[in-house]
Amino acid sequence: MDETVAEYIRRTVLKIPRDEMKTMLQQWGFLSEAQLQTINFHQKKENVSQDVVQLCEENSADIKQAAVLDMIYNYMYPNKRVWSVYQMKKKGDETEFFDLTNFKKIFKRLLQSALKNVTINFREYEDNAIWIRIAWGTPHTKPNQYKTSYVVYHSQTPYVFISVSVLKSNLPLLCQALLVASSYHDICEMELRSHSLNSLKDIVFKRYSQNFQTYNPRPLQERKVTPQNDLRIIHENRDEKERIQRVTWEAFGDGPQPKLEFAQYKLETMFRSGPKMDVLDKKEPFRCLVKFSSPHLLESLKSLAPVGMADAPLSPLLTCIPQKARNYFKIREKRSLFPESFSSP
Amino acid sequence: GLLAHLEVLEADAREASVKQEEEEKLEALKARAQKLRLQRDQLLAKVSLQQKGHPEDAGATAAPAPPSAQDVLEWKLKSLKSTLQILYLTGISGKLTPRGVCFCISTAYQGTYLDSYYLELLSEPQVRIRRHSIPIFIPLEQISKKYLQTDIRHFLSLLSNHLNAYVGRRYQADQLQEHFSEQIKGTLQRNSLCNLLVFNYDVSARSKTFPFRARLLYRDLCCSLPTEVTISCTPEAPASLVKVAGTHSDLFHRVALHEAFRSFSTAE
Numbered sequence: 001m002d003e004t005v006a007e008y009i010r011r012t013v014l015k016i017p018r019d020e021m022k023t024m025l026q027q028w029g030f031l032s033e034a035q036l037q038t039i040n041f042h043q044k045k046e047n048v049s050q051d052v053v054q055l056c057e058e059n060s061a062d063i064k065q066a067a068v069l070d071m072i073y074n075y076m077y078p079n080k081r082v083w084s085v086y087q088m089k090k091k092g093d094e095t096e097f098f099d100l101t102n103f104k105k106i107f108k109r110l111l112q113s114a115l116k117n118v119t120i121n122f123r124e125y126e127d128n129a130i131w132i133r134i135a136w137g138t139p140h141t142k143p144n145q146y147k148t149s150y151v152v153y154h155s156q157t158p159y160v161f162i163s164v165s166v167l168k169s170n171l172p173l174l175c176q177a178l179l180v181a182s183s184y185h186d187i188c189e190m191e192l193r194s195h196s197l198n199s200l201k202d203i204v205f206k207r208y209s210q211n212f213q214t215y216n217p218r219p220l221q222e223r224k225v226t227p228q229n230d231l232r233i234i235h236e237n238r239d240e241k242e243r244i245q246r247v248t249w250e251a252f253g254d255g256p257q258p259k260l261e262f263a264q265y266k267l268e269t270m271f272r273s274g275p276k277m278d279v280l281d282k283k284e285p286f287r288c289l290v291k292f293s294s295p296h297l298l299e300s301l302k303s304l305a306p307v308g309m310a311d312a313p314l315s316p317l318l319t320c321i322p323q324k325a326r327n328y329f330k331i332r333e334k335r336s337l338f339p340e341s342f343s344s345p
Numbered sequence: 346g347l348l349a350h351l352e353v354l355e356a357d358a359r360e361a362s363v364k365q366e367e368e369e370k371l372e373a374l375k376a377r378a379q380k381l382r383l384q385r386d387q388l389l390a391k392v393s394l395q396q397k398g399h400p401e402d403a404g405a406t407a408a409p410a411p412p413s414a415q416d417v418l419e420w421k422l423k424s425l426k427s428t429l430q431i432l433y434l435t436g437i438s439g440k441l442t443p444r445g446v447c448f449c450i451s452t453a454y455q456g457t458y459l460d461s462y463y464l465e466l467l468s469e470p471q472v473r474i475r476r477h478s479i480p481i482f483i484p485l486e487q488i489s490k491k492y493l494q495t496d497i498r499h500f501l502s503l504l505s506n507h508l509n510a511y512v513g514r515r516y517q518a519d520q521l522q523e524h525f526s527e528q529i530k531g532t533l534q535r536n537s538l539c540n541l542l543v544f545n546y547d548v549s550a551r552s553k554t555f556p557f558r559a560r561l562l563y564r565d566l567c568c569s570l571p572t573e574v575t576i577s578c579t580p581e582a583p584a585s586l587v588k589v590a591g592t593h594s595d596l597f598h599r600v601a602l603h604e605a606f607r608s609f610s611t612a613e
Binding site for chain 1: 358440442447449463465476477478479480481482532534535536537538540541562564
């Protein structure tokens with residue numbers, strides 16, 4: 001077995017948390033159950049990984065099989081990477097029949113014909129998600145297995161989730177391969193980035209809870225508003241509190257919000273001063289960058305008004321994030337102060 | 346500890362409030378009964394007065410009192426609620442919003458209620474979609490470009506057909522995976538729209554099993570039955586199995602997937 005492969009397997013196993021090691025190795029399926037029984041998972045992690053490497057040596061693992069373990073790890077811990085969303089556009093109206101085998105064949109062929117040294121792995125999951133792992137090389141060097149790109153694609157959707165490694169130069173080729181394999185004709189990056197892959201999916205696939213008004217004869221899940229029967233507690237500003245609750249519900253809905261870590265607003269607006277104060281000689285746009293960061297941005301925005309830190313209703317610039325599917329905004333001096341955006345579905 | 350004690354107190358308070366609520370309800374009902382008794386007495390008095398005044402009309406029934414405004418309102422509400430219920434059962438229901446309408450498309454397949462999808466439309470300056478929860482792989486943009494402005498009824502019915510067919514196809518594939526997993530060899534290959542299914546399954550003949558490979562293509566997105574079915578078997582399979590493949594193919598064309606499989610297992 002190649003030394004680089006051994007080292008790669010060793011490092012990948014070390015990344016796995018101890019409790020998940022056995023499950024992931026079982027999922028990998030490269031080592032037999034009998035072989036797994038021989039490993040003592042309670043010893044130091046370095047020793048466990050050495051044992052695994054030893055067993056892989058016996059089975060003569062190659063880099064493609066080692067890559068599968070990396071994919072399993074990244075599928076379980078996708079939040080360790082930053083994901084960007086790309087949108088593809090179609091030319092015509094034909095119905096697509098998305099043949100998975102065809103997709104994989106075309107994608108692989110395109111990449112391998114352009115770059116001889118590239119490792120490509122595919123893995124499909126229950127929710128129609130196709131995971132692609134690509135390790136890039138050059139015509140003269142072997143693929144770098146430590147700087148991989150991951151692509152997640154759901155068939156027959158125009159969205160691709162890409163976690164690109166440092167090597168951005170391979171991005172155009174990757175996009176080209178995706179377009180041809182999935183029969184779209186144009187791709188562009190959306191202004192939507194996050195660590196949480198599932199939240200990005202929720203936003204673009206519209207799986208987050210939007211509050212639609214309907215006459216639903218099924219009984220609604222009422223939020224448990226326990227009536228305070230204790231007469232010693234007096235609620236001041238009850239009307240105002242209810243108004244804030246209602247406005248917040250209208251803006252954010254009932255369910256859990258998708259998880260984003262930041263929202264960035266780039267202002268390129270003119271400085272508005274009073275008529276007497278001419279601060280700037282030249283009428284230039286005032287450049288400013290406002291960035292909101294949070295472990296869970298949308299939940300914290302949702303709670304701003306109810307805890308009293310902001311007035312309700314919140315600025316539409318903040319509440320439109322899931323609907324406009326973007327968390328990077330450019331605000332220019334136009335007729336309306338609304339952010340510029342291409343039509344998102 | 347302290348928290349446990351607090352919890353006990355909280356539980357007591359809750360019980361007390363529930364009891365109080367029940368008592369209040371009882372009081373309200375008693376008051377209503379009282380009121381009705383009073384009404385009855387009044388009516389009885391009226392009747393006896395009439396009997397005294399006009400003994401020949403004693404047998405005749407009093408003219409029915411005109412329905413009170415309350416009664417009319419209640420009747421209107423009841424009939425409106427049942428209309429809404431009926432509309433909901435048709436699968437497309439709507440509610441007016443300040444700036445337009447919000448539609449709810451409910452889907453079902455063979456008597457099982459499946460998902461509901463929402464579509465909020467604005468009416469000014471022209472009919473357009475404000476937001477929706479339609480899955481991204483349904484060709485909403487295509488359909489709305491063609492029909493949203495011109496024929497909204499057709500738009501809604503076409504969208505509803507797409508959604509119902511999609512959930513129908515998905516339901517069949519899910520049922521197949523759930524109930525016939527032993528017969529399916531390997532994974533069931535599907536896509537988001539569930540309009541292309543490829544799977545291998547075993548067919549037994551003369552106490553031997555032969556693998557069949559089925560490829561179902563659903564060209565019509567508004568239909569939950571396939572338009573093309575290709576079943577292939579290995580070259581070593583006996584000639585009789587080729588005929589079986591033909592019958593299977595025909596069955597997949599006509600009948601829901603999981604029902605077809607159910608008929609296989611009953612036939613064997």
